[in-house]
Amino acid sequence: MKHVLLFGAGKSATVLIDYLLANAPRQKWHITVADNDLMLIKSKIGKSYYATAAAIDVKDPSVRQPLVKETDLVISLLPPALHITVARDCLQFGKNLLTASYVDPEIRQLEKEIEAAGLLFMYEMGLDPGIDHMSAMKLIQSIEKKGGQISCFRSYCGGLISPESNDNPWQYKISWNARNIVLAGSSGAIYREKGKVKEVPYEHLFDQSKTIQVPGLGKLAWYPNRDSLNYTDIYNLSNIPTFMRATLRYPDFCEGWNAIVKLGLTNDKEKQQTDKLTYAGWTTRHISADPNLSAEENVAQFLGVSSKSKLIRQLKFLGILNGDLINLGEQTDAGVLQHVLEARLRMEPSDKDMIVMLHEIEFERRNMSTKLSSYMIVQGEDNLRTAMAKTVGLPLGILAKLVLSGQVSLTGLQIPIMPEIYNPVLRELEEFDIRFEESFD
Incomplete structure (x- = not known):
C-alpha cells in the first residue's frame, strides 16, 4: 500500500482530501493528514478507513520527520514560509514533493541536490500558479506548433464571490488564506506592455486597476500580478512586446483596497x-x-x-x-x-465562491492576425467545497495519482509546463467541470 502525507488541512485542502480518499480503494493508498488542529483534520477525513489524523506541530522535527520518512509522497499546503522545512526533509529522506506554492529563492538553492537525488519537487501545482501555467502552455505550444508567431500574452485569474452570494459593499468574501489576501500585491508588479517594461509600486497597484469583459459576468477589474517577466523565458515568450499576468476582482474591491493601502493598514x-x-x-x-x-x-x-x-x-x-x-x-x-x-468578509455556510481565469493571446499566422481568448469559470458548492479548494486541490491530487502509479518519470525542481503533466491533468479536470471555452477574433 502506498502512503501519501498531506501537510495542512485548511481551506484549500478540503477537495484534495476528498479526491485522495475517493481514489484510495482503487489506488491502494493510505493518507495521513498532518495539521496542528485535530478537530479540523477529523472534519475533513471523517471516519475513513484510508486516512489517519496526525495532530502535530509541523515546526517540531521530532514528530514531523518520522512522518516524512515513512511516506511515499508528500503534499504540502502549509503557509509558504514552512515549505522549505518540509522540502529539506523530503530531500533528506528521498521523497517526492508536490505543492501549490510559488518557487522561491530558498528552494532554488536546493535545485541541484533535488536533481542529483532523482526526486520530483513539483511547485506551482494549484490554481494560480498551476492551472494558469498548464492551460497557457497548452495554448502557446499549440499555436507555435501550427506556425503562429505570438506577439501578446495576457493572463488573468481571480478568486471571487459568486453573483448569488455577492451581498456586501466589498463584493468579496474569503475563500482561501486571509493572510495572503492582506499581503497580496505588497511587492508591487512588473510586466511588459508594447515593448516597454512597466513597474508599478504597491502604493499605486490598486489605483491603476483597469477592467476587462468576461463572458457571462460583465466587467471585472484587474491589476498586474507580481513579476510577470519571471515567466517570459519559462513560457518561451521572452521576446514578445506584451506579456502580463494579472489578478481579477470586482471593481468595488479594488477601489476599497486602494483606500486600505493609502491608509497604511497593510x-x-x-x-x-x-x-x-x-x-x-x-x-x-x-x-x-x-x-x-x-x-x-x-x-x-x-x-x-x-x-x-x-x-x-x-x-x-x-x-x-x-x-x-x-x-x-x-x-x-x-x-x-x-x-x-x-x-x-467570511463566507457563510450557504455561500458560493467562483474562480475566473482568462487568457488572451494575439498571434500572426500566414500573414493573418488573430486574437485567441480562452476562459474558465468554476463555481463552488458551499463554503467548504469551494471553487478555490477545487482548483487548488484537484491538480495536486491528480498529479499525486500519476506519480504514485508510475506515469511520471520527470525529476528535479519543476512547475507544470510540460505536456506529460498538463495533458493528463487538464483532461481529468474536465471530469470535474473545470474546463476552458475558446473564441477567436
Missing part, C-alpha cells in the same frame, strides 16, 4: 499594542487627523471623498471606523486587518 513589519487601541484610532493613526472631526470625516478628507461615499461605507462595513477596542495584544497592521477581514 504594514506587516512594526507591531503595536492594541489592547487599548480603538479601531478608529488604528485606522487614522497614519494620517494627520483633526481632533474636532469624527474618524469618518478625517478618513474621508484624507481620501478626498464625501463622508457618505461608497469608500466610507466599505470601511464602516469592516467596523474599522468605530470606537471598539481591538484587544489583540501586540499586532502588526496586517495582523489586525486579517482579523477584521476574517470576521467581516
Whole structure:
C-alpha cells in the first residue's frame, strides 16, 4: 500500500482530501493528514478507513520527520514560509514533493541536490500558479506548433464571490488564506506592455486597476500580478512586446483596497499594542487627523471623498471606523486587518465562491492576425467545497495519482509546463467541470 502525507488541512485542502480518499480503494493508498488542529483534520477525513489524523506541530522535527520518512509522497499546503522545512526533509529522506506554492529563492538553492537525488519537487501545482501555467502552455505550444508567431500574452485569474452570494459593499468574501489576501500585491508588479517594461509600486497597484469583459459576468477589474517577466523565458515568450499576468476582482474591491493601502493598514513589519487601541484610532493613526472631526470625516478628507461615499461605507462595513477596542495584544497592521477581514468578509455556510481565469493571446499566422481568448469559470458548492479548494486541490491530487502509479518519470525542481503533466491533468479536470471555452477574433 502506498502512503501519501498531506501537510495542512485548511481551506484549500478540503477537495484534495476528498479526491485522495475517493481514489484510495482503487489506488491502494493510505493518507495521513498532518495539521496542528485535530478537530479540523477529523472534519475533513471523517471516519475513513484510508486516512489517519496526525495532530502535530509541523515546526517540531521530532514528530514531523518520522512522518516524512515513512511516506511515499508528500503534499504540502502549509503557509509558504514552512515549505522549505518540509522540502529539506523530503530531500533528506528521498521523497517526492508536490505543492501549490510559488518557487522561491530558498528552494532554488536546493535545485541541484533535488536533481542529483532523482526526486520530483513539483511547485506551482494549484490554481494560480498551476492551472494558469498548464492551460497557457497548452495554448502557446499549440499555436507555435501550427506556425503562429505570438506577439501578446495576457493572463488573468481571480478568486471571487459568486453573483448569488455577492451581498456586501466589498463584493468579496474569503475563500482561501486571509493572510495572503492582506499581503497580496505588497511587492508591487512588473510586466511588459508594447515593448516597454512597466513597474508599478504597491502604493499605486490598486489605483491603476483597469477592467476587462468576461463572458457571462460583465466587467471585472484587474491589476498586474507580481513579476510577470519571471515567466517570459519559462513560457518561451521572452521576446514578445506584451506579456502580463494579472489578478481579477470586482471593481468595488479594488477601489476599497486602494483606500486600505493609502491608509497604511497593510504594514506587516512594526507591531503595536492594541489592547487599548480603538479601531478608529488604528485606522487614522497614519494620517494627520483633526481632533474636532469624527474618524469618518478625517478618513474621508484624507481620501478626498464625501463622508457618505461608497469608500466610507466599505470601511464602516469592516467596523474599522468605530470606537471598539481591538484587544489583540501586540499586532502588526496586517495582523489586525486579517482579523477584521476574517470576521467581516467570511463566507457563510450557504455561500458560493467562483474562480475566473482568462487568457488572451494575439498571434500572426500566414500573414493573418488573430486574437485567441480562452476562459474558465468554476463555481463552488458551499463554503467548504469551494471553487478555490477545487482548483487548488484537484491538480495536486491528480498529479499525486500519476506519480504514485508510475506515469511520471520527470525529476528535479519543476512547475507544470510540460505536456506529460498538463495533458493528463487538464483532461481529468474536465471530469470535474473545470474546463476552458475558446473564441477567436
